[in-house]
Amino acid sequence: MQQRRTLDQPYTNRVLLNGQLDTPRWWAPAVAILGIAVIIGLLVIGAMINKGLGVTGLGRPVYWGLFITTFVFWVGISHAGIMISAILRLTQAEWRRPVTRAAELLTVFSLLTALVFPLIHAGRPWRIAYWILPYDFARGIYPNIRSPLIMDPVAIGTYLTGSTMFLYVALLPDLGNLRDRTTGWKNSLYTVLALGWRGNPRQWKMQTVGGILLSALMLPIFVSVHSIVSWDFAVVPSVEGWHSTIFAPYFVIGAVHSGVSAVVTMMALMRWLWKWDDFIRPEHFDALARLLIVVATGWLGFTFLELIFALYGQDAPEIALREMQMFQWPWNMLFIIFFLTAYAIPVPLWLFKRVRTNIAMMFWTSILVNVGMWLERFLIIVPGLARRTPFVYTWEAYRPSPVEWTIFVWSFCWVTFLMLLFSRFFPLVPLFEQKESQVFTQDVAIGRAKVPAIVREAD
Amino acid sequence: MSTRSILGLFQQPEPAADAMDGLKQAGFELGSFDVLTGVPYPEGAFGEYVPQHRLFRFPAFGAIIGFTLALFLTSATQIAYPMVTGGKPILSVFAMLIIMYEMTMLSGVIATVIGIIFESRLPNMKPGIYDTRITEGWIGVVVTFDDDSRVAAAESVLNTAGALEIKHAS
Numbered sequence: 001m002q003q004r005r006t007l008d009q010p011y012t013n014r015v016l017l018n019g020q021l022d023t024p025r026w027w028a029p030a031v032a033i034l035g036i037a038v039i040i041g042l043l044v045i046g047a048m049i050n051k052g053l054g055v056t057g058l059g060r061p062v063y064w065g066l067f068i069t070t071f072v073f074w075v076g077i078s079h080a081g082i083m084i085s086a087i088l089r090l091t092q093a094e095w096r097r098p099v100t101r102a103a104e105l106l107t108v109f110s111l112l113t114a115l116v117f118p119l120i121h122a123g124r125p126w127r128i129a130y131w132i133l134p135y136d137f138a139r140g141i142y143p144n145i146r147s148p149l150i151m152d153p154v155a156i157g158t159y160l161t162g163s164t165m166f167l168y169v170a171l172l173p174d175l176g177n178l179r180d181r182t183t184g185w186k187n188s189l190y191t192v193l194a195l196g197w198r199g200n201p202r203q204w205k206m207q208t209v210g211g212i213l214l215s216a217l218m219l220p221i222f223v224s225v226h227s228i229v230s231w232d233f234a235v236v237p238s239v240e241g242w243h244s245t246i247f248a249p250y251f252v253i254g255a256v257h258s259g260v261s262a263v264v265t266m267m268a269l270m271r272w273l274w275k276w277d278d279f280i281r282p283e284h285f286d287a288l289a290r291l292l293i294v295v296a297t298g299w300l301g302f303t304f305l306e307l308i309f310a311l312y313g314q315d316a317p318e319i320a321l322r323e324m325q326m327f328q329w330p331w332n333m334l335f336i337i338f339f340l341t342a343y344a345i346p347v348p349l350w351l352f353k354r355v356r357t358n359i360a361m362m363f364w365t366s367i368l369v370n371v372g373m374w375l376e377r378f379l380i381i382v383p384g385l386a387r388r389t390p391f392v393y394t395w396e397a398y399r400p401s402p403v404e405w406t407i408f409v410w411s412f413c414w415v416t417f418l419m420l421l422f423s424r425f426f427p428l429v430p431l432f433e434q435k436e437s438q439v440f441t442q443d444v445a446i447g448r449a450k451v452p453a454i455v456r457e458a459d
Numbered sequence: 460m461s462t463r464s465i466l467g468l469f470q471q472p473e474p475a476a477d478a479m480d481g482l483k484q485a486g487f488e489l490g491s492f493d494v495l496t497g498v499p500y501p502e503g504a505f506g507e508y509v510p511q512h513r514l515f516r517f518p519a520f521g522a523i524i525g526f527t528l529a530l531f532l533t534s535a536t537q538i539a540y541p542m543v544t545g546g547k548p549i550l551s552v553f554a555m556l557i558i559m560y561e562m563t564m565l566s567g568v569i570a571t572v573i574g575i576i577f578e579s580r581l582p583n584m585k586p587g588i589y590d591t592r593i594t595e596g597w598i599g600v601v602v603t604f605d606d607d608s609r610v611a612a613a614e615s616v617l618n619t620a621g622a623l624e625i626k627h628a629s
Binding site: 008009010013140141142143145146150151154155157158161162165166168169172173176177180181195196197198199200201202203204205206207208209210213214217218220221224228432435436438439440 | 493494495496497498499500501502505507508509510512514515518533536537539540544551554555557558560561562564565567568569571572574575576578579580581582583584585586587589591593594595596
């Protein structure tokens with residue numbers, strides 16, 4: 001971690017605000033294409049709501065399929081933000097600086113997307129009012145707080161609200177910067193959003209102390225959210241493969257694995273698209289890959305534990321499920337792809353520094369991880385239900401319909417669309433954090449070597 | 460008597476710190492002058508007055524409110540519709556704890572954000588004298604006074620410290 005470039009503040013402003021002060025040539029066509037895809041997806045969702053869930057592949061006994069898999073997947077991706085932003089901020093890891101904003105943003109947009117899936121999965125989304133907010137004083141019926149399906153929206157709502165506020169507070173200094181660099185209606189917009197930010201010591205102190213405080217508050221929420229999502233499954237004793245006592249930590253560490261990988265994907269795209277080579281450097285990918293090796297190996301441990309706990313009881317239905325997951329077509333094919341992409345291919349590759357500092361390799365391996373992590377959720381959710389096919393006299397297991405696949409693809413277009421829209425108005429890399437690293441870092445001579453030393457305050 | 464302020468602009472932190480020292484020595488009250496930067500410098504880098512804050516009270520206050528509301532919400536709704544499940548008590552404490560935990564944290568986070576904004580003295584739609592070069596790395600030393608007779612003294616301190624430009628506002 002000895003790479004460092006001295007970058008002055010006007011240069012940092014010019015380069016990191018290139019998305020807001022100029023429009024990159026690719027931006028409008030990309031947003032237009034994604035916008036069309038988003039509209040198509042919304043039309044399909046509308047048509048599905050109009051026709052009913054019969055247009056999906058859902059049915060007895062597989063009531064939870066692609067939608068719930070994708071819901072868990074996006075909640076998992078959302079764990080990137082707090083993992084990167086809060087933990088690295090609390091530990092004062094220097095390499096967090098270019099990563100935090102994008103990670104927090106990914107949290108907010110992926111949570112927004114995740115929430116869509118249980119909503120549309122309900123078939124009649126307007127009835128959600130009776131499910132989550134049924135303070136119906138006329139009938140005297142209230143939400144069943146004993147159900148994880150109530151705990152879920154409460155936890156995700158808390159995480160989404162907290163993450164959005166965290167994102168906004170950390171944006172204030174950069175909004176002040178944008179206000180100073182713009183004219184016309186944009187200047188008016190940033191003036192209002194910056195709330196009169198000036199950059200006096202009191203405001204900077206609040207940024208520092210508040211950032212640490214919010215990080216500390218968000219961390220327990222981050223752990224609770226995916227734990228509660230896991231309980232959607234773990235508290236169901238009747239479905240083999242779901243009823244597991246280690247699901248909460250297993251889901252959390254899996255979420256961190258997929259979330260941090262998604263941040264790597266995003267960082268590579270940011271570096272290529274906005275040409276931020278001076279700010280998002282190979283050393284950042286190196287650090288993230290080292291982190292991923294640890295997280296992925298921890299996650300693998302939980303995967304094996306989950307399997308061992310399931311088999312140790314010698315429970316016949318449980319053994320039958322595992323046999324189905326791993327040895328029966330098509331689940332065995334999915335299981336092999338899952339294991340190869342989530343761990344066996346990327347992690348050994350990350351052991352080599354040449355791979356860790358190669359942005360293209362990191363980009364593709366991080367995508368592999370998320371292919372595998374999506375399959376992991378699919379293999380947890382669907383086979384447990386599909387195994388019951390003979391009991392309901394259904395001869396074909398679950399097959400997602402084109403409607404479900406379209407909505408699945410829509411979710412990726414939607415998150416990317418929101419990201420690009422955000423990037424047009426707000427910086428994706430926190431400028432003040434970048435500049436702070438320049439102020440706090442001094443080159444110190446040790447023998448004949450010069451190394452960057454970080455100056456830190458005592459408190 | 461109108462409040463006036465002047466802003467001295469510097470390109471380096473050292474002369475800005477000299478200006479802050481000079482203002483103290485010239486008898487300007489703490490709190491009547493401040494430093495504006497585009498980067499969070501280490502605390503005390505300019506010998507500036509560091510005000511006390513009460514940010515840590517906000518999350519505690521928010522958490523207490525959230526916990527109380529959640530306790531009421533979870534227990535009152537179960538008591539209002541008392542459905543016995545499997546012979547178990549009406550109040551399902553473990554399930555309540557989850558909702559209470561989330562609402563406590565949510566309220567704590569909201570209160571913290573309110574605290575950050577309040578303690579930063581924001582929103583401030585009339586923030587006073589400012590220069591856009593501050594976010595390009597320049598450092599501003601702003602002096603506010605009620606007494607116009609002190610403007611010359613402040614200007615003199617800023618010029619002596621090496622201010623590259625002085626701006627006035629009334």
